Amino acid sequence: MAISPPEQRIWWNEPIHKVELGWIVIAFLWGLFMFFFMIAWHFIGNQNLSNETYRIQPTAYEEKVEAFAEQYQVGEEDGVPVVRPPAGADVYILARTYEWWPILELKKGQSYRIHLSSADLAHGFSLQPVNINISVQPGYEHVFTLTPTETGEFTIVCNEYCGIGHHTMIGTIRVTE
Amino acid sequence: MTAIDAGAAGSTFKDAIFRTCRYTGLKIDTQAQLLIKVNAVAAVIFLLVGGVMGLMVALTRWPAVHLLPADWFYLFLTGHGINVLLFWILFFEMAILYFTSAVLLNCRLATPKIAWLGFVLMVVGGVMANYAVLRGDSSVMFTSYPPLQASPWFYLSLILFAVGALCAVCVFFGTLVIAKAEKTYKGSIPLVTFGALTAAIIAVFTVVTGAIILIPTFLWSVGLIANIDPLMYKTIWWAFGHASQQINVSVQVAIWYAIAALVLGAKPLSEKVSRTAFLMYILFLQLASAHHLLADPGLSSEWKILNTSYMMYLAVMGSMIHGMTVPGSIEAAQRRNGYTKGAFEWLRKAPWGNPAFAGMFLSLVLFGFIGGISGVVLGTEQLNVLMHNTMYVPGHFHGTVVAGTTLAFMAMTYLVLPLIFQREIIWPKLAKWQPYLFGIGAAGISMFMMGAGTLGVPRRYWDITLTDAATSFEFPAAAYMMMGLNGVFALMAGLGGGLYIVLTVGTIVFGKRLDTAETQPLVFPLHAGGGEVVSTYGSAGTVKLPGTIILVGIFFASFVLYYFVNWKYLSELWLFQ
Numbered sequence: 089m090a091i092s093p094p095e096q097r098i099w100w101n102e103p104i105h106k107v108e109l110g111w112i113v114i115a116f117l118w119g120l121f122m123f124f125f126m127i128a129w130h131f132i133g134n135q136n137l138s139n140e141t142y143r144i145q146p147t148a149y150e151e152k153v154e155a156f157a158e159q160y161q162v163g164e165e166d167g168v169p170v171v172r173p174p175a176g177a178d179v180y181i182l183a184r185t186y187e188w189w190p191i192l193e194l195k196k197g198q199s200y201r202i203h204l205s206s207a208d209l210a211h212g213f214s215l216q217p218v219n220i221n222i223s224v225q226p227g228y229e230h231v232f233t234l235t236p237t238e239t240g241e242f243t244i245v246c247n248e249y250c251g252i253g254h255h256t257m258i259g260t261i262r263v264t265e
Numbered sequence: 266m267t268a269i270d271a272g273a274a275g276s277t278f279k280d281a282i283f284r285t286c287r288y289t290g291l292k293i294d295t296q297a298q299l300l301i302k303v304n305a306v307a308a309v310i311f312l313l314v315g316g317v318m319g320l321m322v323a324l325t326r327w328p329a330v331h332l333l334p335a336d337w338f339y340l341f342l343t344g345h346g347i348n349v350l351l352f353w354i355l356f357f358e359m360a361i362l363y364f365t366s367a368v369l370l371n372c373r374l375a376t377p378k379i380a381w382l383g384f385v386l387m388v389v390g391g392v393m394a395n396y397a398v399l400r401g402d403s404s405v406m407f408t409s410y411p412p413l414q415a416s417p418w419f420y421l422s423l424i425l426f427a428v429g430a431l432c433a434v435c436v437f438f439g440t441l442v443i444a445k446a447e448k449t450y451k452g453s454i455p456l457v458t459f460g461a462l463t464a465a466i467i468a469v470f471t472v473v474t475g476a477i478i479l480i481p482t483f484l485w486s487v488g489l490i491a492n493i494d495p496l497m498y499k500t501i502w503w504a505f506g507h508a509s510q511q512i513n514v515s516v517q518v519a520i521w522y523a524i525a526a527l528v529l530g531a532k533p534l535s536e537k538v539s540r541t542a543f544l545m546y547i548l549f550l551q552l553a554s555a556h557h558l559l560a561d562p563g564l565s566s567e568w569k570i571l572n573t574s575y576m577m578y579l580a581v582m583g584s585m586i587h588g589m590t591v592p593g594s595i596e597a598a599q600r601r602n603g604y605t606k607g608a609f610e611w612l613r614k615a616p617w618g619n620p621a622f623a624g625m626f627l628s629l630v631l632f633g634f635i636g637g638i639s640g641v642v643l644g645t646e647q648l649n650v651l652m653h654n655t656m657y658v659p660g661h662f663h664g665t666v667v668a669g670t671t672l673a674f675m676a677m678t679y680l681v682l683p684l685i686f687q688r689e690i691i692w693p694k695l696a697k698w699q700p701y702l703f704g705i706g707a708a709g710i711s712m713f714m715m716g717a718g719t720l721g722v723p724r725r726y727w728d729i730t731l732t733d734a735a736t737s738f739e740f741p742a743a744a745y746m747m748m749g750l751n752g753v754f755a756l757m758a759g760l761g762g763g764l765y766i767v768l769t770v771g772t773i774v775f776g777k778r779l780d781t782a783e784t785q786p787l788v789f790p791l792h793a794g795g796g797e798v799v800s801t802y803g804s805a806g807t808v809k810l811p812g813t814i815i816l817v818g819i820f821f822a823s824f825v826l827y828y829f830v831n832w833k834y835l836s837e838l839w840l841f842q
Contacts, residue, residue: 089532090456090522090539090594091369097452099536107810108538108590111817115585118821119578122828126570126646129832134840135647141562166735187735199840204562210410210495212654216721216738218839221653223561225495226412230562235840243738245731247654247723249406250413252335255727258734 137222138232146226149205153180157190165191178203181244181259183211183224185251188244188259196239196263205229212248215261221247236263281373286684287780292449293685297367297374301360301685303384304433305678306773308356311391312671313766315348320759323710327752328730328745335727339404342725344395346407350666351426351509352391357674358464358516359383359433364685365461365519366440371449375439383432390426393418406725408502411482411493420483424476431472434465456533456540457526460519463543464512471508478502496563507554513666514584515546517628517673521591524625524673527680528616531598539590545583549575556644560653566646573644581641588633588820593813595626600808608811624676624700631704632669635711638824639664648831651838656726656748657718664711667758672704675765682769688776696768703761709754717747719834
């Protein structure tokens, strides 16, 4: 029994049940497949998180976001600038307790280089209802290329706990034709 | 080593008093027995505290109820995490370590004084952590990611608790050494003890990693260190936080084998396969904590892919092997007992009315289907972006640590109460229902949280209606329904958990004593004369296991299907690279 010592002290010499052997082979091959499929998706898939990251001081990042917002600002809502960058531009998003700043207007089917970092704590970029979820860390500027495939108004919620106002941390991305 | 040990523990040896178990014939050191009792009782108390907090959290997440204000919600959520995920589970694991070493090996416990020191440290740590959280300035969640800062008491309490746990682990190792030196068993250690040994080895790694990250964080919280890099913290913290979950997995699997052996007399199909699967946990499982960082910046895809899978998912394979060998050994035992009709008579005629068996089998099935499959999907580099930090994550780990580990521990309690506490379980009819209530409740919690997560509901979120937010956003109606159902099933699990606590405490206090001569109601298919070699592997090559083949076939088909469904979802997202 499993609660008493094995029959042979050297248990390694025991026979293996046929069913066990079959299952081990299946589990092993499936594991191999899942490993290679992650690699394969980098070649066949269009959803792969970029590895491009730079170290940056949170204050320096804030300045970059402000300069970006000033450059492409087209309006203002409740004191938050509405920014419409051209296709292919570098787009900066700032996470800070408790807001995503500024409001973005993007074009469907166009690619943008999104920069993402935090001014203070760790935050979670969660684009809804699309459901793209990316961690945001202060001191690290994450850069990836994003191509919206649908139009409408999308919301960024925060899904990394950042304090008592965590559930009020909301941002907006609008996508037009 | 033996000489040093004998010198240090010589007096203890003379003092050790044994009793002989009337059911199993095992010699039980009364010090070990007392330590098992106090650790189990402490575990149940922390389960009560953490469980009540968890229920409050679930009722707040139920949009129609929305029980707590925001500050209390985040406070209780932090308290729920540390009380059940750390304190309940680790106290129970300490009891299991003493049981699998001293009791199963007929041995005296090494250095009981250090074991008591460990226990006291753990109690002090547990109480201090609750003090820190209830002060209101440590609502940093279980993960406590900097720059978010808790009070120094919070980090200090975790360090004390971890040191206490390390003491207990050392006592476990010491007991193994003594048992071998004093030849209290023949040949190799039993499989269950082997499983506990893997857990103990992983525990050492876990505690050391915890010290590496929590000590600097403590110094930071008192102002001696200026800055803790958030990504560095997260990387090392998860080597601790995830590894601690692998202790749970190892112990829980050891319990599956133990209950199958104690209740049905099941023998492992092959010791070689089961033990190798445990070894895979040591070698691969706890290192794979990289899957907590799949959505983080600053780490390369190569690093993420390699560390989550080790090129072939060997740790997943370890669990898949146990997932087959445990039901396989049960089928083999039942067929030997005469239940040979069709593919499933062995399962239909299994002792479903015995809460130890029912809890164990539910734990096995729910852990595999809910916790296991979702864990692999969540830990796949690209798929992680679909559900990172959504409600899917707590959904997954309630499938592993609640429906899996906690349910297994509850099932084990129904054997620990008569064998160690020597009390007959009160209200056996209610006890029969307890594992079903808790198991189905926990399964519901997991499934509906996962469902809400796939609809984008974030975890650790006080209000999904976003009424306080500057701009409005509506989560889909289905998400509201799922969070409501999560609350309903949390009530059910709470009922099951409450019943467990009442039954356990009631049995300890009021249960009929089993150590007097006239009572002997327990029947176990156990061997007499513990420590003797009794297992013959009747199964290898002789018993056919059609039922188990069908069960693992269903499991594998669900796994593959669910895996590809998620790739389909992923392919429909916006493009990013």
